[in-house]
Amino acid sequence: MSDELAADDVQAWADGLDALFARVAGRFGRVEPRRQARAYLTGLLAPVERKNSWQLAEAAGDAAPDRMQRLLSSARWDPRQVRNDLRAYVMDNLGHRDGVLIVDDTGFLKKGDRSAGVQRQYTGTAGRVENCQIGVFLAYASPLGRALIDAELYLPKSWTDDRPRCARAGVPDQVQFVTKPALARTMLTRVLQAGVPVSWVTADEAYGMDYKFRRLLEEHRLSYVVAVPKSQWIGTGWGGEIRADTATAQAPPEAWKRRSCGKGAKGERLYDWALASVHFEAEPGYQRWLLVRRSLTPNAKGELELACYLCYAPVGTTLEDLVAVAGARWAIEECFQSAKNETGLDHYQVRRYDAWHRHITLAMLAHAYLAVTAAHAPKVRAAWSTSHQQRSAVSWHA
Numbered sequence: 001m002s003d004e005l006a007a008d009d010v011q012a013w014a015d016g017l018d019a020l021f022a023r024v025a026g027r028f029g030r031v032e033p034r035r036q037a038r039a040y041l042t043g044l045l046a047p048v049e050r051k052n053s054w055q056l057a058e059a060a061g062d063a064a065p066d067r068m069q070r071l072l073s074s075a076r077w078d079p080r081q082v083r084n085d086l087r088a089y090v091m092d093n094l095g096h097r098d099g100v101l102i103v104d105d106t107g108f109l110k111k112g113d114r115s116a117g118v119q120r121q122y123t124g125t126a127g128r129v130e131n132c133q134i135g136v137f138l139a140y141a142s143p144l145g146r147a148l149i150d151a152e153l154y155l156p157k158s159w160t161d162d163r164p165r166c167a168r169a170g171v172p173d174q175v176q177f178v179t180k181p182a183l184a185r186t187m188l189t190r191v192l193q194a195g196v197p198v199s200w201v202t203a204d205e206a207y208g209m210d211y212k213f214r215r216l217l218e219e220h221r222l223s224y225v226v227a228v229p230k231s232q233w234i235g236t237g238w239g240g241e242i243r244a245d246t247a248t249a250q251a252p253p254e255a256w257k258r259r260s261c262g263k264g265a266k267g268e269r270l271y272d273w274a275l276a277s278v279h280f281e282a283e284p285g286y287q288r289w290l291l292v293r294r295s296l297t298p299n300a301k302g303e304l305e306l307a308c309y310l311c312y313a314p315v316g317t318t319l320e321d322l323v324a325v326a327g328a329r330w331a332i333e334e335c336f337q338s339a340k341n342e343t344g345l346d347h348y349q350v351r352r353y354d355a356w357h358r359h360i361t362l363a364m365l366a367h368a369y370l371a372v373t374a375a376h377a378p379k380v381r382a383a384w385s386t387s388h389q390q391r392s393a394v395s396w397h398a
Helices: 002-027 031-045 053-060 066-073 079-094 163-168 180-193 211-219 244-249 319-328 330-342 353-376 378-387
Strands: 100-109 119-123 128-142 145-154 200-203 223-228 233-235 241-243 257-264 267-278 286-294 306-314 394-396
Touching: 002 031, 002 079, 002 353, 031 053, 031 066, 031 353, 053 066, 066 353, 079 128, 079 145, 079 353, 100 119, 100 180, 100 319, 100 330, 128 180, 128 330, 128 353, 145 180, 145 330, 145 353, 180 211, 200 319, 211 223, 211 306, 223 319, 233 244, 241 244, 244 286, 244 306, 257 319, 267 319, 286 319, 306 319, 319 330, 330 353
Parallel strands: 100 200, 200 223
Antiparallel strands: 100 128, 119 128, 128 145, 223 306, 233 241, 257 267, 267 286, 267 394, 286 306
16 A cells, blocks of 8 residues: 555656646757756756766766756757746745745855856855855745745856956856846846735845845835844934944843744744834835844854844734744745755856856756645655745834
8 A cells, every 4th residue: 555655656746747847848949958858857856966967967868968968058948938937836836925035145166267157255155255156046935835936146247347258158248247136136026027926025134235125125015124234324214324233222121022033943943022113204004113133142252143124014014023024034045955955956067157047947946846845745745755865213112
């Protein structure tokens, strides 16, 4: 009986994968790239140690990696169109009116200087400056699940100011220097134009401190909880400003409330939180807040660590609502980890700009399949895994 169940589960897995690929098959105009894309996707989901062209080719039964490399480098297909299909797939299966869009970037450590966008730069992945590429990603999280839905490769000015170097890495002439927050605004615009069900947006301080990023969300009446530096200046509405850390120092003891912002690997993520109304104009029916998170235990310097957030949401939004959204930002970190570990997001060995987007898109597609399967048929995924191993400015809320 268990053998029959396992066989049925594996068949259900295969049928679901067939249905997913049917959504994107038309993006590959010819039979060969279509067949190779199917094999590449299957390989990304298989127990292959390093999911690069060589090992994916071996898993597909190819004698050499030529076909896999051609799929990434020269075959005619647009990864952005496939990401449109990916987004639709995620919305059809995980879409929810309480959905949260999460923006963040992740680094891909690289050797040499020829891979598109590579240079010594800070990456949170390593927690230091490393020779790496940086990808800006957009994830979607809802009560049903979470998945990566869009990505763009960040090109530093050292690259975009050197057009011959760009040409050698296949960077199109029309691609100029764009900041990470601007890349994020582009991806958010695509999502909003597609009518994705979403209520909130959250992001770390690299994006939250960008006024244009926040303004885009306000123009679309999207609520947000975005991290900002403690040095962030907050407008008071009548020409004055105050720093976030100065405002925080004014918070009375009774303003701090202990709340969980979600479960982590070691249980509930508990912090002390304080919420202040920011007296600055907002759209009718909306309000601004400064939200501050404080650690429960001192760091190595004997200090309680603080994190600040600017919030924008309908009047009546509670502390608990804002804390929950702040905590949702960890979902994209979980997506990065699982996509790297399970679908080879960082296993590529390509140098060209277009090839990077192609591999990343297919790895995201494979990861989305795992997320959807876990949400709707957890037994099927388990079976597959087993078988494959501041007072003028702010008023604190007491």
